[in-house]
Amino acid sequence: MIKYNRVLLKLSGEALAGDKKTGFDEETCIGVAKQVKQLVDDGLQVSIVIGGGNFWRGRTSQTIDRTKADQIGMLATVMNCIYVSEIFRYVGISTEIYTPFQCGSMTKLFSKDSVTSCMKKGGVAFLAGGTGHPYFSTDTATVLRAVELDCDIILAARNIDGVYDSDPKQNPEAKKFDQIPMQKVLDDKLGIIDLSATVLCIENRMPMLLFGLSVDNSIVLAAKGKSNGTIITI
Template identity: 85%
Template sequence: MKAYDRVLLKLSGEALAGDKRTGFDEDTCIRVANQVKQLVTEGIQVSIVIGGGNFWRGRTSETIDRTKADQIGMLATVMNCIYVSEIFRYVGIPTEVFTPFQCGSMTKLFSKDGVIDCMSRGGVAFLAGGTGHPYFSTDTATVLRAVELDCDIILMARAVDGVYDCDPKLNPNAKKFHEIPLQEVLDKKLGVVDLTATVLCIENKMPILLFGLSEDNSIVAAAQGKSNGTRMIVK
């Protein structure tokens, strides 16, 4: 039973790489595709943003200009979306890849009407290339697109299974939140999503559900309102 009509799914590039931590883990991508196929079959409209961390972490480099580093990151997300969209096609889901800048014949130029048309026809729209500008993360691009497309919620699939009061890798007693206001995430500087993305969510009352991608059927559970992750809300 679906809980939402239209969702934006944010996938971590690192999570798609699996244990390899770089590139792609095809089995992981196929599992994601089959779950999204179930959502589409249930009548949920789905668009997807994928991070580029399995290829590029330019912000950690001091040898490359920030603008150029971010541009490389944008192209990493394009590669991710083209690859994963083909995995989706392999399992029987029609897809289209949209970018905010021209990529020859490889992608389509982003427009709200184009993306909604793709989803209304039972396809999945991949939103690659971030915002098209440096200094904005894929988290910010995710929120921007979710707001533009009038999505009900952002489903954020990561390697971690929720929001904690501190790093669970460093503190085994870290407390996991089932639900937390986005303003509290901001005030406590929990670093779940970046500052710009958090503020944009608050201003536009866009909730986020953060959950672990590796859990069985986690995407389907999230879309059905049955996730064990953390729901970040706007009060």
């Protein structure tokens, strides 16, 4: 049984790239689409934000102006949503792509009413372009949209299977949390999401479930409250 009524699914761009680390792994994307279709068919309302890390990591550049780097990142998320939206349509899901800025005929301008209508009709709404402003990450855009759309929870699918007390790639003894308060994430500077997104979650009481995308049936398990990831409580 699905635990939630409406969720925002945050997909890591890097996780969608699979072992290639860049671009898309089509098999991974089709697997995601099939899982979401199962949930939508069961009545779950789903919106999706996709990070742009499989194409662009502008903050690491010392030569490009931050505003321009962030604008490139916004467009990377638009490309991601166009591609993944088509994969969703391939498996039989109706989709719409929304951006906070005009993007020709490729997307629709974001509005809460339009996105809510899409989800209530059984479609999946892709929320591309971040907040539309520089200096805000897709983490912040994710929380902002989840709050705005009255979502029950953010389901964050990444290439790591939960929240740890230190980097498990650097520390083999790192401890994984089954559950952790968002305030502790902030106080201990765990860096799971950026500062503005963390504060926005706390202020608006928006919980999050962080889990590994590569785990079999991970999205379905997350939506049913059976994930082995980390619940970040408020």
